[in-house]
Amino acid sequence: MREAGIGRVLAASLHQGIADLMPSRLEFYEHWLNPDGLRHGTIGLAPLKAVFSFLRQEGNLYRNVMAHAGAHAAEWLLVARRPPFRAVCRRLPSALCTRAALRTARRFIRACYGGNAVAVRVRGGQAALDIHGSVFCSVRDPAASSLCGFYAALAARVLEAYGLPSVVGTAACRATGSPVCQLTVGPRQEAASPAGQSGSEVAP
Numbered sequence: 671m672r673e674a675g676i677g678r679v680l681a682a683s684l685h686q687g688i689a690d691l692m693p694s695r696l697e698f699y700e701h702w703l704n705p706d707g708l709r710h711g712t713i714g715l716a717p718l719k720a721v722f723s724f725l726r727q728e729g730n731l732y733r734n735v736m737a738h739a740g741a742h743a744a745e746w747l748l749v750a751r752r753p754p755f756r757a758v759c760r761r762l763p764s765a766l767c768t769r770a771a772l773r774t775a776r777r778f779i780r781a782c783y784g785g786n787a788v789a790v791r792v793r794g795g796q797a798a799l800d801i802h803g804s805v806f807c808s809v810r811d812p813a814a815s816s817l818c819g820f821y822a823a824l825a826a827r828v829l830e831a832y833g834l835p836s837v838v839g840t841a842a843c844r845a846t847g848s849p850v851c852q853l854t855v856g857p858r859q860e861a862a863s864p865a866g867q868s869g870s871e872v873a874p
Contacts, residue, residue: 676783677781679747681713684739685699685708686739687738688735699721702717715805736806737752740820740823743778744775744823748831770827772792775799787802798854799853799855800850800852806820813845814846816822818843823838829855840852
């Protein structure tokens with residue numbers, strides 16, 4: 671049986687990201703992301719954590735693969751939702767549309783891993799997602815930089831689908847010692863990731 675909390679889309683999107691960006695390494699990673707497990711949704715937390723661990727040793731490819739996978743996950747989950755809902759939201763005031771988009775991103779993050787607790791905050795033009803229990807950021811030793819690229823890319827793709835092209839940056843990450851992972855959202859033409867932190871955007 672599939673381990674509780676692990677969404678099939680998480681494993682599938684990671685496999686797709688590796689296949690697209692690291693094809694020569696795909697056979698190695700399929701030791702954990704095996705096709706049979708992907709097909710039946712039986713890949714659990716331990717194999718995923720092994721994949722994360724080895725990917726972190728691949729240098730900058732970790733960030734690229736995670737961003738690619740996050741965008742894929744968002745795209746697949748968006749296809750499963752009714753497009754007319756997004757069309758209605760596009761006609762709402764920007765603040766309301768942003769809230770609707772971030773609530774969708776919250777649901778998608780939970781769909782990837784049920785152990786995530788996600789809070790949406792929109793105040794005074796500032797928007798953020800606080801993620802507790804990130805499956806990517808539970809590490810034995812503190813990481814040198816954020817490991818939240820999957821979530822940032824997922825959120826950016828969702829915002830794009832709602833007509834809100836945005837830069838999603840990482841203001842805090844549990845992997846670097848913060849108690850919670852925090853993604854900040856700003857308009858693409860104005861926002862920038864904080865110094866030393868990762869960001870993600872999706873081109874139109």
